[in-house]
Amino acid sequence: MYRKVFASKVFERKVVLITGGCSGIGRALVLRFAQAGARLVIVDIDSEGLEALLQYLRDHHNCDALGLHCDVADAGAVERVMAQVLERCGGIDVLINNAGITQRSRFADTPREVFERVMAVNYFGALYCTQAALPSLLARQGQVIVLSSLSGFVPLHYRAAYNASKHALHGLFDTLRHELEGSGVNVMLVCPGFTATDMHRNALEGDGAVQAQPALSIGKVASAQDVAEAIYRAALKRRSLLVLSNVGWRGQLLARWFPRLFERLVLPEPSRSR
Template structure:
């Protein structure tokens, strides 16, 4: 994957969230508001051949989990949202290593959430001031295996979820 692709994806996924948060933070502190960060299930189970995307989502977690600690005592709440596969057109605009787009097939394994269901779950999570909201067709056991036994996850579960195997090497 070219450096330009990494920079483009980080500009949107990471720096976009950072810049919006910095601009809104004084108002959020004054109103004891809430920051809701849209991350991804790739935080727990990386999507094959999407190193830049996965890295951008990991970076979001590092930034906003740190910010949560820095805002302790201000009344500002931070919720990380990690949706799984959602029925959007995002899959039609996936960037590949050279920066071109390569439409991805519709997920054939597991449940695909509707945007309305995801939005409602985020709203309900915000009302409850959840710290982490994982919305996924990948249940907690699969996330645990991905985190604790990544090789097992890559060999056994990932092919069933994505129809492919993790590539060897760095993309």
Template structure:
């Protein structure tokens, strides 16, 4: 295993390549920025907090000698995304890899969730990825690069009180699986990534039904991945230009159960995945 890790670490696939990461200052996005920097990439980071962006750019320069363009950008704003991508192309000459990582979540029952929450979740998780991909695609096609999309365990396993979040992840699969077909002869790779439960800050900014922000506990009751472990797996998948990367804390038996015995899965596994402790009898 150590030999494999060293081999991938030395891999020069991304040396001098331009990698744009949305939500690049925290969690998986931050860990990916560090990992691609270690691989020799030049980074474009989009996030909402300019101070965090500046600090991240300085960290990458000081510790990894990485060239970084850090831009404040709300991916839900199509015009802002186009401007940010144009700046990246002007600075570095193009984009080789787009990582659609930015996302938000919520915890609220469907009947208690305002329409505005559904709209905001879709604006960031789905339309954010759509905006970035539309803006960057001409450059990615010219460089025969790749698009990486952060989906979720929710892509194949429903969870309670996450209807808007789950819907946004299913929408990503529909969009990018279709796009992959359209790009199959272009040399562009599209990789969908379905991480399991990962210890990130996304739940600290979770929405509730009325749209306010309320920190939520990690729902999963089992093993939780670190952002660094998830980023390493994504990096290896990118090196190999994989189509689908499932990094789930839920074992294959549970996934088969979800597909072929959905009612049993919903009764046995969904409460655990949703962080609901078994009721005493």
């Protein structure tokens, strides 16, 4: 009982900034940290979704969150947003780099511009936000939480740009964790498995167009709420790595030693015939 009471107070009045907070895992994290009494800052490129979420929080959680429109791939915009957060909230205790996009096309059919856009959002977006927030996080001995993916260690076919961006996140934030050792700042990488979100509805095609794609899945598909709860509990413990993969080590073995079997299991039928 005492542990539960203590855990429920850890993030009370703490400033938690979540990028890409209007949908999917980001939205689920917003709601979970709202339940914990956090002071929420929600950063998203979807202005209408942002307003709707802020109203929902006021109506259902009595939570007056701060919502800021921002494309995290724009370094200048990120700096301006972080300056607003510091001015209005006094600092940042937890930064959750959740914003991301995906892509579906063969490497040979994917122009450089698509790789650049995916990397700009998934990798540089997290880099820009972390650089801007780091002085405050150091002062408050806070946390950086980064949403990676199953593809950070098991490659998903026709997702070369997406896979590359997630591998880059591991290289950056594993290094940052070592550099910050002893500073009081925790860095946690989160690797969810297949999760029921809307990301696949906004996948970039090889020509750069946005088009809904069938979601890849193998095994049990997790809900965004379950993933958010696991991230919340891991944040309480200030873990450095959270792997929620429903494939896990089996997927790694399949991808390494039986790649064709892995492909048949992971890819939907239409993409195999493409």
